[in-house]
Amino acid sequence: MDPKITEKAWEPKLEDAILKKWDDEKLHDFKLQDENYTIDTPPPYPSGRPWHIGAASHYAQIDMIARTARMNGKNVYFPIGIDRNGLPVELYTEKKHGIRMRETERGEFLNLCKNALDDLEAEMIQIMKSLGLSGDFKNYYRTDSEEYRKFTQETFIDLWKKGVIYLATRPNNYDWVSGTTIADAEIVYDDLPTKLVYMKFIVKDEEKEIIIASTRPELLCACKTVIVNPDDERYSNLIGKNLVVPLTNKEVEITPHHSAKIEFGSGAVMVCSYGDQNDVALFRELQLEEVIAIGLDGRMTEAAGNYQGLKPKQARTKIIEDLENANLVEKIEEISHRTPLSERSKIPIEIVPMEEYYLKQKDSIEKMKKLGSEIEFYPNMHKQILMNWLESISIDWPISRRRFYGTEIPIWYCNECSEPFVPEPGKYYRPWKDSCPAQKCEKCGNTEFTGEDRTFDTWMDSSVSPLFVTKFNRDDEFFKKTYPTGIRPQAKDIVRTWLYYTLLRCEKLTGQKPWSEAWVMGYGLDEKGMKMSKSKGNAIDPLPVIQKSGADTFRFWSASEINQGYDFRCSEQKIESTKKFLSKLWNVSRFLSSFPIIESGKLTDSDKWILSELDKLISVCNEGYSKYNFFIPATALREFTWNIFAAQYIEMAKARAYGIGFDDDERDGAIFTLHKVLSTILKLLAPITPFITEHLWQTLYSKNSIHKEQLPKIENIEDMTNMTQVIVEFNSKVWNEKKQNNLSLKDSIKIDIPENLNQFKKDLIAMHNLEIS
Structure with a gap:
């Protein structure tokens, strides 16, 4: 029978067609339900070349979190955003146009900043889509949009009214190159x-x-x-x-x-x-x-x-x-x-004395410690970064910056008595150019005001990301069903900034922690173990690598190379070598595609053995997935598929599957087991390599997407995994003896089967063409 899979090898170019099909079918579109699993996705920052390969692998694994959650029955809300505020945008704009911020009219400079990152943002979105990210690209947000800035200002106004923000002159950390206070x-x-x-x-x-x-x-x-x-x-x-x-x-x-x-x-x-x-x-x-x-x-x-x-x-x-x-x-x-x-x-x-706005944080340290202790960190060791930072805080958070491209602080000052006027929420305010909404000063009656020209620290914007995506104060039903969010995935270098400030701000605004779990990734290093950066010139552009090797190759490299939370080395050669596993999976699937799908069959002990090994694999993979540690399922699946399923069981069951020397019931048992194992492997691999598993699944098993399936559960097959080493050693012995006697693997040879393998005797005789005395 001819195989259903006609292509001789997996081609990365097939991924584009699969992406289009997912988009056409709206496979990953989010529909609000009573219970939802929200990912507080980090909005990446497009400054200079948008990403290096380490950052791309980070987002590939965030997608694995989303896909795992869906296959565990959760309704996943996976928002996508782009962070575009602050100093990096300004510096990029100055370099791109050969200008200086403080020597350029503010409105003109802001317009240049607004458009400066569009091409880099487009490339960043292209990389995310090419990687197969299943996020909400149709509604992706920008932190420099009027909607987002208005939201940041509204949260500031809320905290101002609560009395947790104040103006004071204090010694501050000062970056004289960028001309602003820093925290x-x-x-x-x-x-x-x-x-x-x-x-x-x-x-x-x-x-x-x-x-x-x-x-x-x-x-x-x-x-x-x-x-x-x-x-x-x-x-x-x-x-x-x-x-x-x-x-x-x-x-x-x-x-x-x-x-x-x-x-x-x-x-x-x-x-x-x-x-x-x-x-x-x-x-x-x-x-x-x-x-x-x-x-x-x-x-x-x-x-x-x-x-x-x-x-x-x-x-x-x-x-x-x-x-x-x-x-x-x-x-x-x-x-x-x-x-x-x-x-x-x-x-x-x-350190220079400057007048700045401060958000109170010293009086919240103990509360932050308590909330931090309630958050499950993956890996747990990175919780200590947060706790160490909380121990080091000695002053309140200076939140004002003397820069242009950021969310404006919505305050005007009376020209007569300097009394600040903070407007009601509801619109995006630009005090440096807009007239004061107040008709007169409530304190002295003066009618003339001067608008604040400072902007917020960019973490004031980023720290409300979970509130923005869940529509806090804009859609009560949506917010109630999506907040607190499920998980915060991020890199370890911004635990003390993005993670901490989000925890602080969200608690002050809602009284709740913003997520129950935090997943923290290490740094992407070059082949020599140096941290990759654009300035060092050792950053690898991910897009050509993805286009050459394919997203699934890249993703499987990411999962199998990176142990959760640890720094990892990036190598194009290693990524390319990962393709060998996908080729192995393809060849196994192509071979099995020549056999019909059978719903049941008479199982031999060989079948029961591999199914018990499959149960063990399912248990290991689900344990890894439950902790968002994709290294565990990736390495377990590669080992099982290559060295147990393909090298041992398929060779043992091949003659039986063809019905050579076996009855129909025995044949059907082999075919049933072969497809049972392969279909389970595909489902277990789907969160990591979504393209090849989708193609193979829909070619062999169902017209419906594999990403609508549930992750497999163990079936409590009788445990025969103690026989694995015995089987492997016997098969190796036969192959070695044939090699030493210059025999092909198909040639017959006289070797006695040990008594403890008698239950597999018939399959082993057929597998090795054994002569039995």
Whole structure:
């Protein structure tokens, strides 16, 4: 009988036709039901080339979550969004058009930003679709749309009315390259080479000097005290005395404080505004008068005297030179210093007093810990990233930014008394250009207002994604049936930002946690184990790889290469080699397609054995799927299909399936079992490789989509898996002896079958053409 599958190999070009068929049939369209499973899908950021191969594998696995949930009987809501706000868009626009934001009219710059990412977004959507993502592309959202920005403003207005947002002037992390405040969560640390300068401070009215070591001598002009540990006997007689600061000749008092480390440097520490967050805390605690030494342009201010106008690094070099010329340096050490950098611009941040809006978070830390403990993390180890971050929070979240392309803060200020006016929700406000909705100031009656020109931190937008997709405050029925969402899938590097801020914001707005589960993926690394990035030039563009090898090859590589939550290496060669498994699956299916579908048959012990192995496979796969760990089913399915089903059982059952030397009942038992195993393999593989399984399923078993099927359940077949090793060893022995005697696999050979394999004797004789004595 000719095989139903006529093509000799699986061709990735078949995937396009399957995609079109799914779209035409609206296979994955979401229809609201009483119970729904919502995925809080991360909206990717199209800045520069949109994605590297590691990010694409991340989204392929998010689709595996969706497909697994559907095949477990859940009604899946899988929204898709694109994140388009903030600094990366602005930087890309500046580079693309050869302009600078602050030298361009704001409206013109915003229009350029709005369209700058369209081509990159289109490519990103193409990659997602090519990968077979079963999300809601027809209704995909953009975080820079008026609808989304209006929603962000509405949540701000809600929190403003609740009294959890306030305006204050405080020392803030400042990225002078992008010209804006950044939150602690947007800081990364790197060990950079720097100089530890041991400077001579003179004790006033005494011919005595003490040595103070610092990596920031450019802040001498902002020094307001020197602290020593009260247990440091070297300075016990100097506490309360004044020191003369080198070069500036200003006097500061020696103050006892336990934060001074006896073992670091000289044990004496100058406290400046602001070298680091420890300085900030000390200035607040000791009520010191701050000196603004570094301005918003990233240069030394007039407070620095002769060094005004220099960048901090330039001032540092010049001040060290001047200190040495004045014989005020004891020594200089070259050290590696843990330096806070802006995550975006990668330059050292400065701490500058600025007026910003803050969202209260310090008083919610214990509540966030409790909610965090209730969320199931996959893998559980990444929950610690959240808990560690919660332990480190020391200030409220500064949510205002001095940039253009973002959601505007909806506030106007009275020109007379500066009273803020916050409008009612219901429209998208642009205070920098729109007139104030208020007719007059409620406080003083003035009728003239000035609009706020700052925007929100982009995490203010992203952190309401689960509320936006579930139509919070816009469709009560939809919201009630889709929120809290089921799962938050994301990368581990944004646990302390996107995951935490979402948890914080959603709890403050709804009183509930936004999801019950969080799935956290590791980094995609290059072949040498380095993190892939566009700036390093080691990022692999996924689209050519998908077009060459096919989405299923890519997806199966992703599942079988990546152990949940761990970093993984990306290699085009490894991806291409994964195609061998799909070829094996295709060849097995093509062979079996020549046999008719049989509903039942007389099962031999050979059939019962492979069905018990199939039960074991189902159990392993479902365990992996239940934890969203696709590495487990992918590796188990490859091992079973290749080394157990194809290499052992099919060879054992082949003669019986052809009816050679067997009766009809025995033949039908083999054919039934062959199709039972293959159809189960296809269903177990469907969430990982949706294209090839769909094609094979509809060619062999049903005109309906395999993605409408349920994942198989174990049938509690009598356990015969203890025979597997015995069967494999005997078959290997026969094949090896034939090889040693220069016989083909079809040639007969005289080998006795062990007694413990007597129940499989008839199949083994036919399989190996054995001569039995």
